[in-house]
Amino acid sequence: MSFIKKPNARHPNLPKNKLGLTRRDYEGALSTLCAGCGHDSVSSAIIEACFQLSIPAHRLAKLSGIGCSSKTPTYFLNKSHGFNSVHGRMPSVATGANLANRDLYYLGVSGDGDTASIGLGQFCHIMRRRLNMVYICENNGTYGLTKGQFSATNDKESKSRKGVDNMFESIDLAALAIQLGAGFVARSFSGDKDQLIPLIRAALSYKGFAFIDVISPCVTFNNHAQSTKSYEYFREHNEAVGFLDVIPENEEISVNYAEGKSIEVNVHDGSKMLLHKLNKSYDPGSRRKAIGKINDSRDKGEIITGLIYLDQNEEDLHDTLLTTEKPLNQLKKKDLSPGLKKLRQVNKSFS
Amino acid sequence: MSFIKKPNARHPNLPKNKLGLTRRDYEGALSTLCAGCGHDSVSSAIIEACFQLSIPAHRLAKLSGIGCSSKTPTYFLNKSHGFNSVHGRMPSVATGANLANRDLYYLGVSGDGDTASIGLGQFCHIMRRRLNMVYICENNGTYGLTKGQFSATNDKESKSRKGVDNMFESIDLAALAIQLGAGFVARSFSGDKDQLIPLIRAALSYKGFAFIDVISPCVTFNNHAQSTKSYEYFREHNEAVGFLDVIPENEEISVNYAEGKSIEVNVHDGSKMLLHKLNKSYDPGSRRKAIGKINDSRDKGEIITGLIYLDQNEEDLHDTLLTTEKPLNQLKKKDLSPGLKKLRQVNKSFS
Amino acid sequence: MTKVNDFVIKFANVNGSGSASANLMFAKTIFRMGIPVSPKNIFPSNIQGLPTWYEIRVNKDGYIARRDGVDCLIALNPQTYQSDLKELVKGGYLIYDSTMERKFPRKDINVIGIPMASICAEHYDDPRQRQLFKNIICLGALSVLFKIDISVLKGLIKEEFQKKPKLIEPNLHALGLGRKYAQENLSSDFGLQLKLMKQKSKKIMIQGNEASGLGCIFAGATVASWYPITPSTSLAEAFEKYLHMFRSDSKGNIKGAVVQAEDELSAIGMAIGANWNGARAFTATSGPGVSLMSEFLGLAYFAEIPLVLFNIQRGGPSTGMPTRTQQSDILSSAYASHGDTTQILLFPSDPKECFEMSVDAFDIAERLQTPVIFMSDLDIGMNDWVVDELTYDDKHNFDRGKVLSAKDLDSIEMWGRYLDIDGDGIPYRTIPGTHPSKGSFFTRGTSHDAFAGYTEDGRINAENLLRITKKFNKSTKYLPKSIRRNAKNKTDVGLIYFGSTTPAVDEAIDYLSEEGYDINKIRIRSFPFDKTLENFISENDHLFILEQNRDAQMKFLISNELEVDINQFVSILNFDGSPLTAKFIVDEFKSKVKNNKKIIAKVKKSRTAA
Amino acid sequence: MTKVNDFVIKFANVNGSGSASANLMFAKTIFRMGIPVSPKNIFPSNIQGLPTWYEIRVNKDGYIARRDGVDCLIALNPQTYQSDLKELVKGGYLIYDSTMERKFPRKDINVIGIPMASICAEHYDDPRQRQLFKNIICLGALSVLFKIDISVLKGLIKEEFQKKPKLIEPNLHALGLGRKYAQENLSSDFGLQLKLMKQKSKKIMIQGNEASGLGCIFAGATVASWYPITPSTSLAEAFEKYLHMFRSDSKGNIKGAVVQAEDELSAIGMAIGANWNGARAFTATSGPGVSLMSEFLGLAYFAEIPLVLFNIQRGGPSTGMPTRTQQSDILSSAYASHGDTTQILLFPSDPKECFEMSVDAFDIAERLQTPVIFMSDLDIGMNDWVVDELTYDDKHNFDRGKVLSAKDLDSIEMWGRYLDIDGDGIPYRTIPGTHPSKGSFFTRGTSHDAFAGYTEDGRINAENLLRITKKFNKSTKYLPKSIRRNAKNKTDVGLIYFGSTTPAVDEAIDYLSEEGYDINKIRIRSFPFDKTLENFISENDHLFILEQNRDAQMKFLISNELEVDINQFVSILNFDGSPLTAKFIVDEFKSKVKNNKKIIAKVKKSRTAA
């Protein structure tokens, strides 16, 4: 359990955004995630991005499925309506919500279990429909809330908490998203605020489906084999008693590296991850090249981060459906009910 | 309704395969599909391929979901057990069946609605698992059995029976399959027996997940705008009465073209489709190139056919799971039940 | 035999052969002649080439249920000659295509051959035209035999093809060919006659799904998310049609949105999302879809999100009989989802009620903030029924229920999403985006307190669940009431029924009363059950429940929810997938009476009392 | 106050702090001392940092239900001090970490401070070691207070850590630190004492899911497909563990396969596919999963495919209370899926029965060729229960039901998959690959005839459905029987119950009998219900049904299925998510008796009769 930093007293000198609001106004409830969980960093980044964009929080709807990641909408944007739906099916709920009111911001938060297993079908189809929303997958390669089973994004041949190998091809959600027609596809790391915040901002400003795959390490159920000294007692204790009992209090991981550079990140369990930040000169305009880039880097054992694909042709589901401009949830009886006279015409057509 | 050709009398001179069986021994019940439906051609190709391979029909299990395409297993291989499961969920049933007996052939037949809509999640995951089976999607870009709604493989901007545009990105199942780890990925056309039969043979001989996306035109619910003279009366009649009533008796479409060549196919409704058969020199060994090839051709308005991707490293789910060699469904009590003595040991560990 | 305006005609055809529109025109002509008519389409789960039947009952007294026995069989499907023939009554007429001469193994019927194919061959070269016009030629011949008012039929053809006017002439021509053949070759003493009648009230002939789709338009539904499945598809399609007809804005954009989802899990998720966000949204499906939707139904129930779900029932279990009718999703709908859940059900009995109840369903769902499941079936949904014209009260305003506006929120000190302020168990809700600082909350399917906060305190959760029960129990006042009709003579025998069996019941009750059995009847229109039903049960000592399923699901629901002894009820069950006949009910009733001593006593008593 | 072997100890901890294993060791020590003990783990749906409790009841008389009131509170979570304190009985003990001195607002209790953190700080530098050993130090201190047989505890520690032997010494050391502190600083007149007892029979302490997973191994299950969900996960994990332990072949390969599916739709599909293909396969899930599985359950029911589904129930509806217990999926399981479906249910009451019924479940499923739903719950599945040792009859052979071998097929002229040859409604099945030319058929969820052929003939389909009903009705002979126990004195008051409430019932009945209320009792173990239950109901004029749900689902199921008047039953309901206490039952019983005149009469009668 940890805080999305929230000092107690209101400080009169806190910086304000265009709406005259402080960061505090974008915060949420106390997080109940494990100390150091990557998901909390993502929540902070969301808070910061919304603050910076001066988004009126009540004009944003936050939605999620089920999982540690899907709990996080409680921990940011207190003034937004939230919807913690069922496991894997946030996309459909978000679609309905968006159809009802095209004028709000929609921010979906999901996990890799939620998105790539039970929710894979809905995830694929929401992209085809170009729903105007930001979809963040807090990707930790594991099922956090149900205690560390492999997810479908887990690297092939990595080891689970119980020492078993993952034996299946991992699903690269970013590549999949590009293949299936998402207009804005990015990848980042939970601890890289400098990259993540601007990406969330850009995604919120994009019209169409914006997907951000955020590598967000799970402190507790790390899926890697190597382990550093400091963890020994805990791991061994847990292994000895046969179940997970002690969870260390960890610091959140943060990184800072320049565009075009690579960085090796030590994850909580001591394993390493090689991130590579896309160069300024990288052109995200081609679908095919973007997919190629992802697969290339993967072969090299590198994870590229940054905005990987951008379709400039911003068009969303409402454009396709030719929905009227006024949000559907604001139409009144006179807009909607044709009335008795029209009904009489209908009667005629059946007589 | 049409026949998978089945003359009435047994002809003593019919050619026999290695098992001493004739083609007739691989046939099924009378088809109840529309005359000229592409799916019937696929059934014929399956019959031929199994005949040629001398597969003992009872060692093959045929499975499907729900749809016109999913009905077809009734129309071939009478001696095989069949399982017409629920809509979109043949992959899971096939997975279970295969787990139970690794020694049979598994042939799954599905439609584009069954595979790319309700079944998309299962389809993706069965590929990750490299289940040893042949999966044929009889792809007509429409929901035949429920009367002509768009499916997710339908080309963007084509028109439905009711004249409405399809407005969504179409899912390329072959590209998706390659991206998600299928080992054998091919595409063909229902009417191209010369290509389809060898592909089915190869798929049946492959160990791992073999996917064949077969373009299989729906006679009745054609999704294209242009129409030739001969259809006028029917189309107009149906449009006039507001529902589909008259369905013409059509001939099955068949094509014949050489490797490396393209061919324009006239579909029943008069629209055209450009098929391009992969060259002999095409190397299906690279995942990335294969995906690239598909997307390239698509941009050119061409549909490539042939074996698009082949992973030589044939490994299936049982290899990953380290399942014992003997089929699980043949293990007996002595193999399975540890007995009282072992139970006593377990008791000890809990006392 | 001569029968006027009282017989059954059955067409035996092949799917996809063009018979459907001709048959419909035949039925519609009868309807336009003012004669009560009831066509039933019996079709396979297939697109082309399999047997399909169209059964038209004509009845001057207004009985529109199916009736056993066929007076005139138009046998156009050689595959089914044998079995079709059996249904023909003694002295009935068999009409067939005599291009190929045939023998029929019955002496007690009249056989009329019309060489349809050869007439076609004579007049049309194109085989496709031959296929198309064969049915119209047949229609022409029938119009002569039945002495149909030809101006009505011609008028209808002109209307049908008004969107493709160049088809009018060829169709009239084909009609003429058939008429000519009949006039020249068939004797005029055909025993079945159609005679113009005057309708007592203005009627229309419409399918339930069409009426429901239209009802959703009048109810102000703006979002429809659905996945194709027989027999619900035509409902979503009708909604879409009327959406384009009535809801285009000045720019040609649409005041509404229809999405064909990738499956039912998604279809209901979308409808829930839209309702949560303050739009009126619905989804439509059938059995398999309802099963898939059951997890989400639990969420909507527990998180208290309005939702209208059209369940157009078909034959179950599993994929079952997709093109047959049943009432067998009652329990799985009433108690949809795991955990303790109870859902509101509506039971329409004909297309007119489909329209009305569809309009009401959205008010109910929003008023009660819970799913409303509309329990129609294939018979109502996909058959043409003759009903009174639809009406709509322009003065009726949408009941959006307890939704707080920005103003409301400004004036409220403390608000809790699940607080029971009014003591009726119905809390106040807010719509996202309403107010900059007040009224936001977290919707969830996990246990929560009155402020929508997550809680693992079992007592708080239990209190919340009890409030929902209270809301449910008090909901009857918003629901369509049961309709009760007492027998002319006092009796303590009652019949409970609902939905599409209504016409059969009405007819059966009349027959039984003629035979001296007096029966009170009540038609259930919604669940939870109302006081009217409760009283009916306590006032009638012996009760029959009629339903179209194997397991007597409605009986179970009633005994459980009204806490009445299940042994008080005698079930009349049918689950063969066909719309009921009055005869079936009469026979079942009488055999139950005969076989059950307790009932004998009851019924005897009421008969002698009469 | 001095209590020996009869009290309640409750640990209040923080999730993930290492308390769980220490607490378990404490409970297990008591168990090893031969004292009846019952620990309940009350944990949040969270991984780290939220309150969690471990409640241990010690009772020399063998009552192992929960008991109200805490005799000793080990309060290690400052967040919950306030509320925890309220549960402490007068004169009870509060033990806390006195590193930071605190005041507790109750005078009527004994407060014992142990400076756990400061002892840690003194002896360990690494903060992680401090966290880890704090709980062991506490355990050491407790062992002194409770006068625990230290050799037992030490032995246990050695065993626990035998896989990581280098952890043994440090743990023993920490234990010593705690003991030393207690011996030197705490007075020895602590009023709660644990004294060695002699167990009457050999006991084990085990969780239900562990026992079920093991049972599946003994039953010869080879395929498990599942999707993680609390509280069912540990069942699949146990199966996998034992699979590796007992089923490796000579090459190190496994005679079985476990697949973590992508969701519940897939998990059940796999289990169905495997069973269809002749392997014994199961899936395990909880409420939300059961809802998702309901479409496939209908298929398995209708296509008659054996299947074992473990439903480890948790608090519903919707996502509900994932870490709390309930019995609220009874209706949604019994009537799972649309259309007319009824499913076989098993109701185990403790881990031993979980083992036994898991073994039987596969025989039943294959014998009846239908799904068997195993209705366990979180309390049974995830808590440690002390039960008699598990046994297994080596002579018992798997009952694979009516499966035709190649030889059988050779000798059969005509075979139809759904023919009722034996008149018991159970048809003969064949496994793919068995015979080169005979026995193949098409399995389907669409309506079919006796030869598995597709049919749209409603009567044929109805006949098939009635055969399935017959099979279902005759199935009780293969199912675990109800267990009935009459009161010592003759009475016509009966209590019906099932599952995890059993220990609370046993205890309550004893108390009530002490107070002069004689009650017959019957424990349901399966559905459809057997003759024993039917007789019990007809022999007892007044009947109570105890269940852990809001809507009295078992009452409904019984009145429906046995066709008994629902008003004959009085419900005792609890649905706050906690395992029941005897006191709750006693209080509810008495208040129901007081408030209901009819019952007063009954109960009075039986009391005076006694």
Ligand SMILES: Cc1ncc(C[n+]2csc(CCOP(=O)(O)OP(=O)(O)O)c2C)c(N)n1
């Ligand atoms: C239908 C259903 N099945 C299973 C579960 C149990 N469940 C809760 S969270 C979860 C996995 C979450 O994994 P992920 O989305 O990766 O989130 P994380 O906890 O790793 O952030 C599962 C399987 C559920 N709540 N509902």
Ligand SMILES: Cc1ncc(C[n+]2csc(CCOP(=O)(O)OP(=O)(O)O)c2C)c(N)n1
């Ligand atoms: C759960 C469920 N939803 C919907 C349906 C209705 N349905 C039957 S077939 C079908 C679509 C089939 O399309 P496709 O797979 O492309 O097959 P085709 O008929 O085109 O060959 C649908 C939606 C169903 N049977 N089950």
Ligand code: SF4
């Ligand atoms: S279990 Fe993992 S994902 Fe869940 S809160 Fe803890 S660290 Fe985060």
Ligand code: SF4
């Ligand atoms: S509707 Fe289309 S897919 Fe179905 S059988 Fe007819 S032609 Fe084939």
Ligand SMILES: [Mg+2]
């Ligand atoms: Mg995860």
Ligand SMILES: [Mg+2]
């Ligand atoms: Mg299709």
